[in-house]
Amino acid sequence: MTTLFVSDLHLDPARPEITALFLRFLQEEAAGADALYLLGDLFEAWIGDDDPAPLGAEVASGLGAVADAGVPVYFMHGNRDFLLGRDYAARAGMRLLPDPAVVMLYGHPTLLTHGDALCSDDHAYQAFRAQTRDPAWRERFLAQPLAARQAFARQAREASRQHQATVGGGAADITDVTPDTVAALFSRYGVDRVIHGHTHRPAVHTLEVDGRTCTRIVLGDWFEQGSVLRVDADRLELSALG
Numbered sequence: 338m339t340t341l342f343v344s345d346l347h348l349d350p351a352r353p354e355i356t357a358l359f360l361r362f363l364q365e366e367a368a369g370a371d372a373l374y375l376l377g378d379l380f381e382a383w384i385g386d387d388d389p390a391p392l393g394a395e396v397a398s399g400l401g402a403v404a405d406a407g408v409p410v411y412f413m414h415g416n417r418d419f420l421l422g423r424d425y426a427a428r429a430g431m432r433l434l435p436d437p438a439v440v441m442l443y444g445h446p447t448l449l450t451h452g453d454a455l456c457s458d459d460h461a462y463q464a465f466r467a468q469t470r471d472p473a474w475r476e477r478f479l480a481q482p483l484a485a486r487q488a489f490a491r492q493a494r495e496a497s498r499q500h501q502a503t504v505g506g507g508a509a510d511i512t513d514v515t516p517d518t519v520a521a522l523f524s525r526y527g528v529d530r531v532i533h534g535h536t537h538r539p540a541v542h543t544l545e546v547d548g549r550t551c552t553r554i555v556l557g558d559w560f561e562q563g564s565v566l567r568v569d570a571d572r573l574e575l576s577a578l579g
Contacts, residue, residue: 340370340372343564345534345556359559363403380392380396413434413436415451436449436450442568448528
């Protein structure tokens with residue numbers, strides 16, 4: 338039996354082939370797993386649980402089938418779907434996780450995080466993150482009409498594209514994790530393994546922290562193909578899903 342991790346699917350009506358790939362993954366593999374963890378950015382944008390878009394219902398049905406098969410499904414918010422609430426989680430059979438969260442994986446304490454908080458050198462993004470995670474901001478935003486929220490989501494995506502263009506040649510460093518912030522996370526929680534997404538740079542990194550050999554696993558995105566981390570009692574495997 339295997340525990341599965343995915344993140345950064347960015348599901349969007351404009352990319353139906355990726356939604357289809359994810360739904361096949363749920364049916365063919367996730368339904369037989371020990372557990373499924375979704376570490377953020379399941380959707381390209383989420384403007385509230387009251388959004389009637391068909392994509393949300395389709396994905397909730399697929400995830401619900403996995404949960405109904407007896408597989409625990411855990412969801413952690415990302416920077417694109419931080420407004421996903423308890424109503425939608427219930428419809429999809431998902432259990433909400435705080436960010437970060439430490440879980441036991443076959444006896445091995447492992448810290449899970451979406452990963453955006455680790456990119457602390459990206460000051461513009463961190464300021465936006467702090468604003469949008471404020472409960473008062475969220476309450477005001479969700480009180481707006483659906484059309485206004487849709488317009489905000491479009492503007493936020495465009496602002497993100499412009500930000501990437503503005504940082505230019507420094508984007509690779511600024512939008513990746515900050516080593517000191519990563520080391521501080523390992524030290525604070527006393528773990529030797531972290532799993533995260535967000536940066537779209539799938540890899541398994543080994544580093545030394547406080548005299549301990551630690552592992553940082555970065556999940557890939559689902560733009561051109563899928564990316565899945567499989568963990569069992571003996572090994573971990575990060576691979577593409579085509």
